[in-house]
Amino acid sequence: MMKKVAVLLAAYNGEKWLEEQIASILYQADVDVTIYISLDESSDKSREVISRMSAAYRNVILLREGKFGSAGKNFYGIFRDFNIPMDFDFYCLADQDDIWLKDKLSQAIMLMAKMGSNGYSSNVTAFWPSGERRILTKSQPQRKWDYFFEAAGPGCTYVLDSGLYTELADFISESAIPVERFEAHDWLIYAFARSRGYPWTIDECSYMLYRQHASNQVGANKGMKAYLKRFRAVMSGDWFARVETLIRVLGLQTRGPAGLLLEKKPSSYLKMAFHTGEFRRKKSDQVYLSLFFLLYYLSKLFRMPSWFGFNKN
Numbered sequence: 001m002m003k004k005v006a007v008l009l010a011a012y013n014g015e016k017w018l019e020e021q022i023a024s025i026l027y028q029a030d031v032d033v034t035i036y037i038s039l040d041e042s043s044d045k046s047r048e049v050i051s052r053m054s055a056a057y058r059n060v061i062l063l064r065e066g067k068f069g070s071a072g073k074n075f076y077g078i079f080r081d082f083n084i085p086m087d088f089d090f091y092c093l094a095d096q097d098d099i100w101l102k103d104k105l106s107q108a109i110m111l112m113a114k115m116g117s118n119g120y121s122s123n124v125t126a127f128w129p130s131g132e133r134r135i136l137t138k139s140q141p142q143r144k145w146d147y148f149f150e151a152a153g154p155g156c157t158y159v160l161d162s163g164l165y166t167e168l169a170d171f172i173s174e175s176a177i178p179v180e181r182f183e184a185h186d187w188l189i190y191a192f193a194r195s196r197g198y199p200w201t202i203d204e205c206s207y208m209l210y211r212q213h214a215s216n217q218v219g220a221n222k223g224m225k226a227y228l229k230r231f232r233a234v235m236s237g238d239w240f241a242r243v244e245t246l247i248r249v250l251g252l253q254t255r256g257p258a259g260l261l262l263e264k265k266p267s268s269y270l271k272m273a274f275h276t277g278e279f280r281r282k283k284s285d286q287v288y289l290s291l292f293f294l295l296y297y298l299s300k301l302f303r304m305p306s307w308f309g310f311n312k313n
Helices: 016-028 046-056 073-080 104-115 161-176 187-196 223-236 238-250 258-262 268-272 283-299
Strands: 003-011 031-040 060-066 089-092 117-128 133-136 159-161 200-211
Touching: 003 016, 003 073, 003 104, 003 161, 016 031, 016 046, 016 133, 016 161, 031 046, 031 073, 031 104, 031 200, 060 073, 073 161, 089 104, 089 161, 104 117, 104 159, 104 200, 117 187, 159 223, 161 187, 187 200, 187 238, 223 238, 223 283, 238 258, 268 283
Parallel strands: 003 031, 003 089, 031 060, 117 200
Antiparallel strands: 089 159, 117 133, 117 159
16 A cells, blocks of 8 residues: 655745646655645745646645745744644655655655654755756764754655654644744754654665755755855854754753853863764764864954954854
8 A cells, every 4th residue: 555645845936846846746656645835925926836736636735825934934834833634654845946756755765664764864966957967965874963963964855754743743833942943944853853762864865856046045055165154154153053042942952062062161162173073974074063163162262253254243
């Protein structure tokens, strides 16, 4: 019997890509799929595309339209505000502009069963209008505390079993601190799963074409520009504030490096600089993070808040 899968799709100004994306989901092999769409207020013809598709396919359902402001807030709202039927075997996230290969879901479900995992993500194939394609590798071995510092890859690759989905939806609905304070929904979902003891698998295979264009909210995030952006975020303190928000929203104050992050002493950053092998999956990211911690330690030690001009104030 085919597994039932609910696909939660957050859309915004996706007129150019929605039809192709929805079609690639509908044609998934060996699964019974229903697509639930939440449309952020758009200035293009996204509404017309969705209406046409939902009229043609009974398993394409427009949940709501509204003004949400970001993909993260849109997804959080789906989890919190709508009672998606609980009789699905799996729940997954979808962006509006990617293309799913036909065995994306069946392969994910098969690997989850093999590995005994409740959560799944994978590598993706980024592609550009120029025709360039590049594999984005996220499947390096998971580290003990990596969920404090990174997501499991693009949220559009995530697949959650019904148990994890139910607990996550309940948490988002009942959280004392609004989850919207932490906008990176994919990072929060991964951190929630790992911190609650749910096994997670990151597939080394790619079953999705990850479209890159000027309107991408996050995108491939590769190269020296990406590292410079992260460096500026660290040195301004914004990145640490972001991680602190994640810690407080998920109640992780007593876990792993949380104590060091929250006490904010110069010595805390020095200590963390020598433990980045537990914080990031990719070796080069471990090196960069260690360097960032050391530089931030020096800036705090010598009381230089505007060090190199990176202080946001």
